[in-house]
Amino acid sequence: MEILIPTALLENFHFLRPIWLFALIPALIFVIALWRVNTVVTAWDKAIDKSLLPFLLDRSKNASQRTPLLLLLTAWTLSVVAMAGPVWEQLPQPVQKREDAMVIVLDLSLSMFAPDHQPTRVDLAKRKLRDILALREEGQTALVVYAGDAHTVTPLTDDVVTIESLVPSLSPNIMPLFGSNPVAAIDIAIGLLDDVEATRGRILLMTDGINGFSEEQLLANIIQETDYELLIMGIGTEEGAPIRTSDGSFLTDETGAIVTPTLNRPVLQSLANRTGGRYHDIQLADSDLAFLLSNFDLLDNEELTEVEEEFDVWYEFGPLL
Numbered sequence: 433m434e435i436l437i438p439t440a441l442l443e444n445f446h447f448l449r450p451i452w453l454f455a456l457i458p459a460l461i462f463v464i465a466l467w468r469v470n471t472v473v474t475a476w477d478k479a480i481d482k483s484l485l486p487f488l489l490d491r492s493k494n495a496s497q498r499t500p501l502l503l504l505l506t507a508w509t510l511s512v513v514a515m516a517g518p519v520w521e522q523l524p525q526p527v528q529k530r531e532d533a534m535v536i537v538l539d540l541s542l543s544m545f546a547p548d549h550q551p552t553r554v555d556l557a558k559r560k561l562r563d564i565l566a567l568r569e570e571g572q573t574a575l576v577v578y579a580g581d582a583h584t585v586t587p588l589t590d591d592v593v594t595i596e597s598l599v600p601s602l603s604p605n606i607m608p609l610f611g612s613n614p615v616a617a618i619d620i621a622i623g624l625l626d627d628v629e630a631t632r633g634r635i636l637l638m639t640d641g642i643n644g645f646s647e648e649q650l651l652a653n654i655i656q657e658t659d660y661e662l663l664i665m666g667i668g669t670e671e672g673a674p675i676r677t678s679d680g681s682f683l684t685d686e687t688g689a690i691v692t693p694t695l696n697r698p699v700l701q702s703l704a705n706r707t708g709g710r711y712h713d714i715q716l717a718d719s720d721l722a723f724l725l726s727n728f729d730l731l732d733n734e735e736l737t738e739v740e741e742e743f744d745v746w747y748e749f750g751p752l753l
Contacts, residue, residue: 588630
C-alpha cells in the first residue's frame with residue numbers, strides 16, 4: 433500500500449523551537465539502558481537449555497515492569513516533539529491596509545528647465561518626488577506627467593519601488609508635445625482614482641504654474657465635481673530665470689524675447705483654496721511635505737480595509753499530539 437504524503441508537508445515541515453529536541457537525549461539514553469538490562473545473560477541462561485528457559489524462568493514480571501516505563505517514554509517523546517513546535521501549514525493573517533490612493537501629477541513643460549532652483553526646477557522636483565515615494569509605505573500611488581499633453585507613467589500601485597526606478601528618466605525632453613496642459617493631466621488623475629473606486633483620493637500637483645484665471649476656473653470646476661483632495665506644490669520663484677537651450681543660448685518666444693518663466697503663486701494658492709485643498713512652495717527641507725501630507729495618517733476606521741495575507745505565522749500541530 434502506497435502512502436501519499438502532501439507536498440506542502442515535505443517542503444514546509446520544520447520545528448519552531450528545535451532546541452527542545454535536545455530533551456530527547458535523556459529518553460534515548462533511557463531506551464539504551466533498558467535494552468541492555470533486558471539482554472543481560474544471567475548464570476541460569478548459560479546453565480539451562482534454551483528450549484526450557486521459557487518454562488523454568490518467569491520473566492513476565494520484567495515485562496510487566498517495562499510497560500509503564502515504555503508508556504512514560506512514549507509520553508516523554510510526544511511531549512518533547514510538541515514543545516518543539518512541529519509546523520508545515522502557514523496561516524493567512526488579517527491585516528489592515530489604508531485605502532488612501534494618491535496620484536502625483538508632475539509638470540514636465542519646458543519651463544521646468546528654469547534654473548531658479550539649482551540645478552533646475554525639474555531636478556529639485558524629482559528629488560522631492562523620491563522623498564514623497566519614500567513616505568508612501570501604505571496606500572496606492574500613481575504618477576502622471578504632462579506638458580502639451582498628459583500621460584500615465586504608472587497606474588495606481590503599491591509598488592513604489594517601480595515608480596522610483598522611473599524617476600531618473602523624467603525630463604521635459606521626453607514629452608512628445610511641448611506646452612502646458614494641466615487640465616488633461618488632472619482628468620487622467622481623476623480617471624485613475626475612479627477606476628479603483630477610491631474612497632480617499634488625493635491629487636498632488638507639482639507645477640510651476642497654470643495659464644491664468646481661465647484655467648484656474650476650469651480646474652476648480654473639475655475638482656469640485658469629485659470628492660478628491662487637490663494638493664499643490666509650487667516649483668520656482670517669483671523672479672524666475674531664463675532657460676538655456678542645448679546650444680547654450682537662451683530660450684526665446686515668437687517675438688525673440690528671452691523667456692523667463694516665473695512662479696504664479698497667487699493663482700495656485702487660489703486654486704487650492706477654491707477646491708478645499710492645500711498649497712505650499714517646494715522646499716529643500718521636508719516642511720512642504722509635512723504641511724501637504726500631514727493628515728495622511730489620520731484615518732477613520734472606514735478608511736481601513738482588512739486584507740488576508742500570508743506572513744511567517746504557522747499553525748502548530750504540537751497541541752494535537
